[in-house]
Amino acid sequence: MKFKKFALCAVVTAAFSTASTMALAETIKVGVIATFSGPNAIWGKQFREAIDVYVAQHGDEVAGNKVEFIYKDVGGPNADASKAAAQELLVREGVKYLAGFDFTPNAIAVAPLTKQAKVPAVIFNAGTSAINKQSEFFLRTSFTLSQLAQPAAQWAAKSGAKKVVTAVSDYNPGIDAEAAFSSSFEKNGGAIVEKIRMPLQTTDFAPFMQRIKASGADAVFAFLPVGPATFAFTKAYNENGLKAAGISFYGTGETDETTLDALGDQAIGLVTAYHYSAAHDSELNRSFVAKLKELHPGSHANMASVGAYDGVDLIYKMIKVAGTDGQKAVEAAKGLEWESPRGPVKIDPVSRHVIQNVYIRQVERAADGTLINKEIATIPNVPDLGFNP
Amino acid sequence: MTNATDQVSIRRKMGRLAPVLPALIVSVAAAIAFILFPYDLAFLTRIVIMMIFVLSFDLILGYAGIATLGHAAMYGCGAYAAGLVSLHLASDPLIGLLAGAVAGALIAWISGCVLLRAQGVALLMISIAVTMVLQETASQARWLTGGADGLAGITVSPLLGMFEFDFVGQVAFVYSVCILIAVLIFCCILASSPFGLALRGIEGSASRMRAIGTPVYRRKVTVYVIAGAIAGIAGALAAQVTGLVGIEVFNFSLSADVMVMLIVGGAGRLYGALVGTLVFMVVHHIAAGIDPFNWLFVIGFMLLIIVFALPKGLISLPDRLVALLRRKP
Numbered sequence: 001m002k003f004k005k006f007a008l009c010a011v012v013t014a015a016f017s018t019a020s021t022m023a024l025a026e027t028i029k030v031g032v033i034a035t036f037s038g039p040n041a042i043w044g045k046q047f048r049e050a051i052d053v054y055v056a057q058h059g060d061e062v063a064g065n066k067v068e069f070i071y072k073d074v075g076g077p078n079a080d081a082s083k084a085a086a087q088e089l090l091v092r093e094g095v096k097y098l099a100g101f102d103f104t105p106n107a108i109a110v111a112p113l114t115k116q117a118k119v120p121a122v123i124f125n126a127g128t129s130a131i132n133k134q135s136e137f138f139l140r141t142s143f144t145l146s147q148l149a150q151p152a153a154q155w156a157a158k159s160g161a162k163k164v165v166t167a168v169s170d171y172n173p174g175i176d177a178e179a180a181f182s183s184s185f186e187k188n189g190g191a192i193v194e195k196i197r198m199p200l201q202t203t204d205f206a207p208f209m210q211r212i213k214a215s216g217a218d219a220v221f222a223f224l225p226v227g228p229a230t231f232a233f234t235k236a237y238n239e240n241g242l243k244a245a246g247i248s249f250y251g252t253g254e255t256d257e258t259t260l261d262a263l264g265d266q267a268i269g270l271v272t273a274y275h276y277s278a279a280h281d282s283e284l285n286r287s288f289v290a291k292l293k294e295l296h297p298g299s300h301a302n303m304a305s306v307g308a309y310d311g312v313d314l315i316y317k318m319i320k321v322a323g324t325d326g327q328k329a330v331e332a333a334k335g336l337e338w339e340s341p342r343g344p345v346k347i348d349p350v351s352r353h354v355i356q357n358v359y360i361r362q363v364e365r366a367a368d369g370t371l372i373n374k375e376i377a378t379i380p381n382v383p384d385l386g387f388n389p
Numbered sequence: 390m391t392n393a394t395d396q397v398s399i400r401r402k403m404g405r406l407a408p409v410l411p412a413l414i415v416s417v418a419a420a421i422a423f424i425l426f427p428y429d430l431a432f433l434t435r436i437v438i439m440m441i442f443v444l445s446f447d448l449i450l451g452y453a454g455i456a457t458l459g460h461a462a463m464y465g466c467g468a469y470a471a472g473l474v475s476l477h478l479a480s481d482p483l484i485g486l487l488a489g490a491v492a493g494a495l496i497a498w499i500s501g502c503v504l505l506r507a508q509g510v511a512l513l514m515i516s517i518a519v520t521m522v523l524q525e526t527a528s529q530a531r532w533l534t535g536g537a538d539g540l541a542g543i544t545v546s547p548l549l550g551m552f553e554f555d556f557v558g559q560v561a562f563v564y565s566v567c568i569l570i571a572v573l574i575f576c577c578i579l580a581s582s583p584f585g586l587a588l589r590g591i592e593g594s595a596s597r598m599r600a601i602g603t604p605v606y607r608r609k610v611t612v613y614v615i616a617g618a619i620a621g622i623a624g625a626l627a628a629q630v631t632g633l634v635g636i637e638v639f640n641f642s643l644s645a646d647v648m649v650m651l652i653v654g655g656a657g658r659l660y661g662a663l664v665g666t667l668v669f670m671v672v673h674h675i676a677a678g679i680d681p682f683n684w685l686f687v688i689g690f691m692l693l694i695i696v697f698a699l700p701k702g703l704i705s706l707p708d709r710l711v712a713l714l715r716r717k718p
Binding site (some may be wrong): 037 | 408428431432434435450480506511525528529531536537538539541542556557558627630631632633676679681682684685
């Protein structure tokens, strides 16, 4: 009996002492799963640099805990690697938060793990609406295509477009963009004269430009993945005389800051609806961009940077309230509002996706000669319009 | 004299043991890995699945001498088949594996009938094309495959009705190792059978084999279908363990990686496939863990060194060492 009591005492004191030391100085690990190698390495690079900036500005200590980031490369869209990386991070490293996720399959593959381990996963990019309903531990600080394409449609209707042809890459995000734009544009009294779906691998867009011209539309809404395809598309748009023929261009992420310089003068005048512009006029954004340039000269802040920056901000906020309690952290995140470099943001308590302003931007040359996405109008507080629980 | 007969009898005994030996080696190695690295089972499971996949490629490249760059076609079809079966028909993992094997064999048969008539570069090109067509099909058939978002929500019921797939990945690891052992025993038997010898003959000189009456084309299609079934099993395993199939299963880089792993290990040797996969994936994992941004350099250098120093792969290292030592005195 005596021994039992003693043992109990020992256990209790041990538990208390570890609990108190834990509260004092615990290292909370955050696992970042993204693409750091191969053709899509730009995602991981942007994520890491933005995290560097955030840590440089805010330190690596939250409420007495040290925050440590562990990076895992999955080399592109690869569900197998993503799940194995998450499993390793959770089981061996004991991470309390997951983050990153550039591609949709990579995020969906870890959904069951987040539920089993009760670990919040903050998505920095992957933008399919369906992701967040896969696990109640998913939070997202990027955008969805419905969130952007519907405001783009409203703006097109408002600025006088009557007949629009949609031209999207033939894969899931493209189809999402097409659906969101079409339904919203028709609701606003416009007509969709043709829906063109272009193969993902296409780099010669001249035939599609002919179809756009022949359709008699007065505007084109385009969605292509950022990269060579976008580059070739905007080039073809100018070279085939669509701009000269008065067919205006509406898009979303086509004028991404990392590829804008490569597009050059032909990008000037392109109108896009997007949730972030590196030229956003706010004190916070200026300091974010300046710090990024200081730490990583030659880098450009873009939507991936701001997604990671706000994602880490959200993780810090969750740690402050809930420490390592995943369930509590997600509850705390719901409805959270704060000021981000992109403008005011709020986590939707239902979809756990970020509610944010969508800006209508036009590409122009800034005073210093660089190309920027100049914000010309704001559609405030847009939620994920494609979310259906 | 007695010495020689002794040796012969030992060889005979070894010959009888041959199919059991690899199973023994793999299970001992797996058990050691299981005990030493209890936190890395997810990664180890990926290695085991990849081993099965590389073994299947060894049958066609190493044994029959058919060089393709489209082996991911069978892997991907197996993965989708297993995923679809578990989503719509039955969630038993073994039924999923069967579906994967059938799908892999089927696509290998259909594509093999065409592409095995070609040779050399043409064969490489057609095999790449087959995989690309399949990838495009998977991307377009959104109603069936989920397109670029992937086929999500695959769940499998407990193995044999008893062992539930756990969070740490113990069951998944043991399950994959068992399948690997079964595949390895099958490949050993196949390699030493008359059929396996015919394949080696075809690899050496197809025209001579034709001259002695071997139906070369039919043998090639047969081995292609068998390899396809095994690749399908590997894909099915991956689908069950990950719970999601993306269109990336048809990526060209997967087909290329498989070839690299086999060359690193040593083509035409079953253990070569295992060693190559192990070394490639472990070096990849460690290098990517130390420096997630520049690890490709390490892989590149490793490949260069191995290809120059050991053209027949890592598995030839002991033979090379012995040869070197003998030459010295």
